[in-house]
Amino acid sequence: MYQERREKLLATLPENSITILMSGKAAYNIGDERHPFDVDRSFFYYTGLDNENLVLMFVKTARMNQTILFIEPFDPVQAKWVGGKILADEAREISGIKDVRYVDSLKDTIAMYINHYGKLNQFTLCGELSKQEYDQPWPVADLFNEIRRYNPDVQIRNIAANTTRMRLVKDADEIEKMRKAISVTNAGIKAMMQASRDYIWENELEAYFDFVLKSEQTEHAFHTICAGGKNATVLHYGKNNQQTKPGDLVLVDLGAAYKYYNADISRTFPVSGKFTDRQREIYEIVLRANKMVMEVVRPGMTTRDLNNKVIEFYQQELPKIGLLQDGKTVRDYYWHGVSHHLGLETHDVSLFDEPLQPGNVITDEPGLYLEDEGIGVRIEDDIMITEDGCICLSENIMKEVDEIEAFMQNR
Ligand SMILES: [Mn+2]
Structure with a gap:
C-alpha cells in the first residue's frame, strides 16, 4: 500500500x-x-x-x-x-x-x-x-x-x-480506518448522553467520552468541544469547565482518531433529555440543512457551492422562526463553512476551490447560533463523495429528535 x-x-x-x-x-x-x-x-x-x-x-x-x-x-x-x-x-x-x-x-x-x-x-x-x-x-x-x-x-x-x-482521494484502507474512528466516536457520544443529567459539569460529560476513547485504544482527533447553553454559540469554545443548567442544550464537537485517521462529529442534545419547543424548532432546521447537503452534493461541486446552498436554505427558513429581522442576515446566526476535508488531519489538506471527486471525505456541518436565546446547534456528519452523490459514514450516530429523546428517557 x-x-x-x-x-x-x-x-x-x-x-x-x-x-x-x-x-x-x-x-x-x-x-x-x-x-x-x-x-x-x-x-x-x-x-x-x-x-x-x-x-x-x-x-x-x-x-x-x-x-x-x-x-x-x-x-x-x-x-x-x-x-x-x-x-x-x-x-x-x-x-x-x-x-x-x-x-x-x-x-x-x-x-x-x-x-x-x-x-x-x-x-x-x-x-x-x-x-x-x-x-x-x-x-x-x-x-x-x-x-x-x-x-x-x-x-x-x-x-x-x-x-x-x-x-484528497481516500482509498479503501483509509475509509475503513475512518469508519472505525467514527464508530468509537458514536460509542463515546452515547456514553455522554447516557450520563447526562441536570447540573452536570461540561468537563464531567467530556470525561465519559474520553473513557470510551481510551478503552477502545483510540486517541482524540482534536480537542473536544463540550458546550452547554450559551457556550455553544462560541464556535471553538474549548474550556469545557462550566456547569450546565437544566433545560440547556449541549453541543459536542469531537472525534476519535484510529491509526491517525480522524472522525469529526458534532451532535446537540438536551442535557435533561427533552427538547423545548423552541429548541426543537431550531434543531429541526439545522437537521434539514444537514440532510439537504447530502442530497445535493455531487462530484464537480466545491465545498463553497455546498455552503452557498446552506445559506440559501437558511434564507428561506429562518424568517419562519422569527429570525432575520431588524436587518439581521444569515451570517449573524451561521458564520462558518459547512464542509472541510477530513482524513489524516481533522482539517485535512485541500486545494482551494478544487471540485469534489469520488473518494473525497468531507464534513457536513451546518449550525445555528442564537446568542440572545443561549442556543447553539450544530449537526456534523462525515460523508464520502461517490460517483452520484455521497455515502454518510456516520449515519449510525443518532440525530433525530425523537430518537434522542427516546434514548435519553430510557437510560
Ligand atoms: Mn468539523
Missing part, C-alpha cells in the same frame, strides 16, 4: 530531482520538556512509520528512481530512558523500503547525488513547503537553504499540491 502510494507520487515528480519528506521532531515545551511527538501526516501516508526524526528521500533521474529511508542509529542509553528507536528491519517491514540508512549520512548522500548528476543537469530539491504560514520549525527548508549555499544552481520546488492531490 505504501509502496503504491510512493510510486504514484514519484510519477508526478520532476526528472533530476531529490525529494525529501521528514517525519518531524517534537517541539520543546518548557525547559527540557518536549511536547508529545506527532508525525508529519504526509510522511506517514507514504511510509506507515510514525517515529521521530526519520527522512524519506526519492531520487529521480532519467536513468533511475531510488527510494531511501533514513533512520536514527540505535542509542542504548536513550533506550533505557525513553525506549528504543525503530530498527532498520522493522522500518523495512512496515514501509516496504529496502534501502535504509542512518540519518547522519543524509547531507552527504544528497551532496553525492548532486555532484554526480548535477553538473550535467540542473537539479531540483522538492519538499512540502506550504507549512511555513503556521510559524513552526521547518527543518526541510533549513536543509534546502544549506544545500543551496554550496550549490547555487539547485532549484527548490514545493510539491505540497502533489501530495495533497493524492491524500
Whole structure:
C-alpha cells in the first residue's frame, strides 16, 4: 500500500530531482520538556512509520528512481530512558523500503547525488513547503537553504499540491480506518448522553467520552468541544469547565482518531433529555440543512457551492422562526463553512476551490447560533463523495429528535 502510494507520487515528480519528506521532531515545551511527538501526516501516508526524526528521500533521474529511508542509529542509553528507536528491519517491514540508512549520512548522500548528476543537469530539491504560514520549525527548508549555499544552481520546488492531490482521494484502507474512528466516536457520544443529567459539569460529560476513547485504544482527533447553553454559540469554545443548567442544550464537537485517521462529529442534545419547543424548532432546521447537503452534493461541486446552498436554505427558513429581522442576515446566526476535508488531519489538506471527486471525505456541518436565546446547534456528519452523490459514514450516530429523546428517557 505504501509502496503504491510512493510510486504514484514519484510519477508526478520532476526528472533530476531529490525529494525529501521528514517525519518531524517534537517541539520543546518548557525547559527540557518536549511536547508529545506527532508525525508529519504526509510522511506517514507514504511510509506507515510514525517515529521521530526519520527522512524519506526519492531520487529521480532519467536513468533511475531510488527510494531511501533514513533512520536514527540505535542509542542504548536513550533506550533505557525513553525506549528504543525503530530498527532498520522493522522500518523495512512496515514501509516496504529496502534501502535504509542512518540519518547522519543524509547531507552527504544528497551532496553525492548532486555532484554526480548535477553538473550535467540542473537539479531540483522538492519538499512540502506550504507549512511555513503556521510559524513552526521547518527543518526541510533549513536543509534546502544549506544545500543551496554550496550549490547555487539547485532549484527548490514545493510539491505540497502533489501530495495533497493524492491524500484528497481516500482509498479503501483509509475509509475503513475512518469508519472505525467514527464508530468509537458514536460509542463515546452515547456514553455522554447516557450520563447526562441536570447540573452536570461540561468537563464531567467530556470525561465519559474520553473513557470510551481510551478503552477502545483510540486517541482524540482534536480537542473536544463540550458546550452547554450559551457556550455553544462560541464556535471553538474549548474550556469545557462550566456547569450546565437544566433545560440547556449541549453541543459536542469531537472525534476519535484510529491509526491517525480522524472522525469529526458534532451532535446537540438536551442535557435533561427533552427538547423545548423552541429548541426543537431550531434543531429541526439545522437537521434539514444537514440532510439537504447530502442530497445535493455531487462530484464537480466545491465545498463553497455546498455552503452557498446552506445559506440559501437558511434564507428561506429562518424568517419562519422569527429570525432575520431588524436587518439581521444569515451570517449573524451561521458564520462558518459547512464542509472541510477530513482524513489524516481533522482539517485535512485541500486545494482551494478544487471540485469534489469520488473518494473525497468531507464534513457536513451546518449550525445555528442564537446568542440572545443561549442556543447553539450544530449537526456534523462525515460523508464520502461517490460517483452520484455521497455515502454518510456516520449515519449510525443518532440525530433525530425523537430518537434522542427516546434514548435519553430510557437510560
Ligand atoms: Mn468539523
